Amino acid sequence: MTSIGGAKPTTSGTTATVRDIGCLKPSCVFHAGAAAYFTCQSGGAGTCFHFGSTCTPDSACMYDPAAKSYKLCTKPVEGACAAWGAACAPASKCMFNVTDGMHHTCDSVDGGTCRKFGALCAP
Numbered sequence: 001m002t003s004i005g006g007a008k009p010t011t012s013g014t015t016a017t018v019r020d021i022g023c024l025k026p027s028c029v030f031h032a033g034a035a036a037y038f039t040c041q042s043g044g045a046g047t048c049f050h051f052g053s054t055c056t057p058d059s060a061c062m063y064d065p066a067a068k069s070y071k072l073c074t075k076p077v078e079g080a081c082a083a084w085g086a087a088c089a090p091a092s093k094c095m096f097n098v099t100d101g102m103h104h105t106c107d108s109v110d111g112g113t114c115r116k117f118g119a120l121c122a123p
Contacts, residue, residue, distance in 0.1 A: 028055035029103070029123040030063045030096045036079035037062060046102030046120035054079030061088035061112075063096045070095065070112035087112030094121035 029040040029048045039052035056062070056076040064071045064084055075083035089095070089109045097104050097114070103123040106114035 026052065027123060028057045031079075032065070032096070032098075032101055034079075035065050038079055040123055044122045046100075046104060046123070048123055057090070059088070059091065061090050064112075065098075068098055068113070089114075092121070094123060096123075 026039045026041055027043070027048075028037050029043065029051075030036075031038050031048070031051060037055050037057060038048075039055045040048035041050040041052045043049055056073065056079065060073045060076060061070055062073045062076070062081050063069075064081065067084075070088050070090065071081075072085035072088045073081035073083070074085045075081065089106070089112060093106045093109065094103050095106045095109075095114045095117070096102075097117050103121050104114075104117040105119050105121045106116070107118040108114065108116035
């Protein structure tokens with residue numbers, strides 16, 4: 001018999017208790033190639049490895065590839081934005097860096113633009 005997730009095998013035929021590890025919470029992340037937002041099923045180290053369906057971030061603060069800055073999307077349509085509003089910054093400060101195509105923690109936000117990118121962050 002082997003242990004699973006730290007639970008010890010039982011010898012009396014009773015059921016072992018396995019710790020609850022919970023479910024992953026997918027995020028809504030910008031995909032530069034599609035210029036739209038998609039559910040990130042698996043990601044880290046500045047990028048998403050597996051994209052799901054289109055989505056809109058909770059705050060509707062989205063990256064505008066034409067302006068290379070974040071703006072409030074007043075009319076989201078299937079992961080893209082049909083009408084832009086004022087500049088904004090994601091609450092997490094995990095922002096897309098067009099230079100390397102990765103997401104970094106922004107150490108200095110100016111409106112919807114990051115003036116100084118820091119370490120990679122999980123989008």
